[in-house]
Amino acid sequence: MGLCLANPTDRFVDRNALALVPTPSPTATWRPVPHIDVVDAVAYAIANRGMTIESERFGLARDQQKMFGVITLARQGNPEWTRCIGIRNSHDQSFAAGICCGVSVLVCSNLCFGGEFVIKRRHTSGIDLFSMVEETMDAMTDGYLAFEERLLNLHDIGVTDNQARILVVKAAEYGVMPSCDILPVFNEYLEPRHDEFRERSMWSLLNAFTEIAHKFPAAKSDVFHRRLTRFFGLDGQPAMLS
Numbered sequence: 001m002g003l004c005l006a007n008p009t010d011r012f013v014d015r016n017a018l019a020l021v022p023t024p025s026p027t028a029t030w031r032p033v034p035h036i037d038v039v040d041a042v043a044y045a046i047a048n049r050g051m052t053i054e055s056e057r058f059g060l061a062r063d064q065q066k067m068f069g070v071i072t073l074a075r076q077g078n079p080e081w082t083r084c085i086g087i088r089n090s091h092d093q094s095f096a097a098g099i100c101c102g103v104s105v106l107v108c109s110n111l112c113f114g115g116e117f118v119i120k121r122r123h124t125s126g127i128d129l130f131s132m133v134e135e136t137m138d139a140m141t142d143g144y145l146a147f148e149e150r151l152l153n154l155h156d157i158g159v160t161d162n163q164a165r166i167l168v169v170k171a172a173e174y175g176v177m178p179s180c181d182i183l184p185v186f187n188e189y190l191e192p193r194h195d196e197f198r199e200r201s202m203w204s205l206l207n208a209f210t211e212i213a214h215k216f217p218a219a220k221s222d223v224f225h226r227r228l229t230r231f232f233g234l235d236g237q238p239a240m241l242s
Contacts, residue, residue: 003058012057015056018067019036030093038089038097054075055071056072066090066091067087067088070084080151081148103144155199159201159202164186165186168186168189185209186208192204192211
């Protein structure tokens with residue numbers, strides 16, 4: 001998942017363009033943070049921890065008042081996923097500055113903002129951007145490792161076709177997805193379009209769900225992935241599979 005912009009007037013930009021966006025004057029209770037300052041603080045924290053940025057994409061919405069971005073880190077460890085960092089900021093007090101981290105990220109100008117763990121701060125007169133970024137990056141290190149370990153464990157859990165059929169129905173019952181997607185998900189599990197998911201495991205079943213989710217609009221996709229994370233127990237809580 002990556003960065004999507006919801007409206008025709010929104011636009012993708014680079015860091016140079018972000019630096020040119022004017023920042024409103026502060027008030028006694030509100031101190032807007034320049035968009036570029038948020039991005040630069042994250043980039044500095046990444047470099048300071050010996051990590052490398054592989055790619056980055058930013059977007060501006062609502063007359064440059066809202067900024068969204070996704071930074072992809074150079075691949076580490078397992079080749080089946082990529083670590084990402086999502087960023088958002090506003091100059092119109094519409095939402096808090098925020099950073100989210102995960103092996104998949106959705107950051108969208110329709111205010112979907114998802115990831116495996118999220119840090120947000122209001123633009124109060126006492127906002128400490130550096131502390132917010134450092135807090136996120138510190139949590140990110142342990143969070144990545146824990147989440148990726150749970151993903152790896154799914155490889156080792158075998159699933160029969162009948163078990164998969166039951167679990168897909170349960171996912172619909174628990175509201176993870178609409179009931180009309182039961183058959184598409186199950187068929188994707190039986191005949192995956194990617195050979196690497198032909199093993200009969202919980203990992204392949206997870207990917208059957210996410211493959212079907214590509215058709216969802218941004219807001220629905222964000223909710224779906226959060227519910228799917230909960231359903232498979234990827235959030236560290238007991239899975240809802242039993």
